[in-house]
C-alpha cells in the first residue's frame with residue numbers, strides 16, 4: 548500500500564486485540580474507514596463498541612495489532628486537533644469545577660497550549676458551537692450542575708468546535724431530547740458534506756440514521772457484519788445468531 552493510500556484512510560484497525568481486566572474484549576478486529584465515510588458501530592451491550600472507540604482515540608492500548616489515524620500509528624499520532632471525540636458519558640469536568648465555556652474551549656486546545664488565551668476567531672468558534680447546541684445562555688454555568696442531556700450537548704459542542712476531520716462519537720445523543728438530536732444531525736450532515744469522516748456508536752441512531760453509509764456490527768469482541776446500513780441495523784437488534792449468506796455478514 549502506498550503512503551497516499553494510507554493517509555486516505557482516516558482509520559485503519561488491523562488485527563486488533565484488546566484485553567481488559569485480564570480478559571479478551573476485542574479479538575482480531577480489522578476495520579478500514581476511508582475519509583468522508585459515515586460509519587455506525589452497532590452491537591449488543593458489552594460487545595466491545597466503546598472499547599474499540601477508546602482504543603481508536605488512544606485511551607486504551609492494543610494487546611495485539613494496531614490502530615492508525617490518517618496513516619500514523621496512534622502511539623505516534625500528534626494531530627489530535629484533527630479528531631473530535633464525544634465519550635459515552637460525561638468525563639469532561641473530571642471532578643474539577645469547569646464552566647460550559649471552559650469545557651467547549653478545551654476542544655480547541657492541545658494539551659500543551661491549554662492555558663494560552665483564546666484568539667478572537669477561537670472565541671467566535673466557541674460561541675458558534677454553543678449556539679449550535681442551543682446552550683449560549685449556559686456559558687458561565689458549571690457543567691456538573693447541568694442535566695445529563697445538557698452535559699451531553701456540551702460535549703457535542705466541544706467535539707464540533709475545532710471543525711475536526713474525523714469525528715468519533717460514542718452514543719453522542721444518549722439522553723438528548725429529539726429536538727437536540729435533530730440539531731446535532733443537521734450539524735453533522737453539514738460537516739459530512741464538507742468531507743468530515745464520522746464513526747459513531749449508537750443504540751438508537753434517530754435522526755442520524757439517514758446519514759449512515761456503512762455499518763459494522765460487533766459481537767463478543769469480533770466484527771460479524773460490515774456492509775450497507777439497512778440489513779445490519781435490522782439484525783443488530785434482533786437475533787445475533789443469524790446472518791447466513793447475506794452480503795456483509797462475516798463468518799465468526
Ligand SMILES: Nc1ncnc2c1ncn2[C@@H]1O[C@H](COP(=O)(O)OP(=O)(O)OP(=O)(O)O)[C@@H](O)[C@H]1O
Pocket residue numbers: 567568572590591592593594595596597598599
Ligand atoms: N475496565 C474494564 N475492566 C474489565 N472489563 C471491562 C472494562 N471495561 C469494559 N469491560 C468489559 O468489556 C466488555 C465490552 O465493554 P464495552 O464497554 O466495550 O461494550 P459496549 O459494546 O460499548 O457496551 P454498551 O452497549 O453497554 O455500551 C464488557 O464485557 C465489559 O464488561
